[in-house]
Amino acid sequence: MDFSFQQGGWGASLADKLVRKCDVLNRGFSGYNTRWARVILPRLIGKGSGRDSPAAVTIFFGANDSALKEENPRQHVPLAEYEANLKSMVQYLRSVDVPAARLILITPPPLCEAAWEQECLQQGCKLNRLNLVVGEYARACLQVAQDCGTDALDLWTLMQK
Ligand SMILES: CCCCCCCCCCCCCCCCOC[C@H](COP(=O)(O)O)OC(C)=O
Secondary structure (H helix, E strand, O other): OOOOOOOOOHHHHHHHHOOOOOOOOOOOOOOOOHHHHHHHHHHHOOOOOOOOOOOOEEEEOOOOOOOOOOOOOOOOOOHHHHHHHHHHHHHHHHHOOOOHHHEEEEOOOOOOHHHHHHHHHHOOOOOOOOHHHHHHHHHHHHHHHHHHOOEEEOHHHHOOO
8 A cells, every 4th residue: 555656556546547536645554454553543534634525535454464473473463353453443534524435445455375475585484474364354354344334345356366
């Protein structure tokens, strides 16, 4: 997310598609999980921080939360806490007047284990994420969206090979 406004990134593409219709703001923090994000969210989005009411607010977490506890305890967040943190972020956004109908929860994307393993090896560690585990977090994200009455974008399913 942090890097999505770089050349060719999905944030930049979205901003380009929506030019003259609405502004796309990026509040991504690379490497963050929901445990850290829920703490800083009020500093990123406060009551009335947009000039107009937002057309949509996306919440896109889970890739880092789903890192394996044994191999990456720093970023790992247990599944139940991930769900609770997402719900807390939804509740916070609703408390600053973002209607549930304007919220979109995005599941973590699928993981290409072979490519990620290369990245891990370069950093001197073992493969620390598994696509099947990411899928469990994606399903939990969809469940939270259903429970909270928000829209959801199931990237994990849409982007599987
Ligand atoms: C109002 C309409 C909203 C539409 C949103 C459309 C969203 C499209 C998203 C496409 C996503 C492409 C894949 C992105 C992959 C991002 O992976 C990120 C993770 C975590 O990285 P970071 O954010 O830096 O912590 O990357 C890895 C390697 O886990």
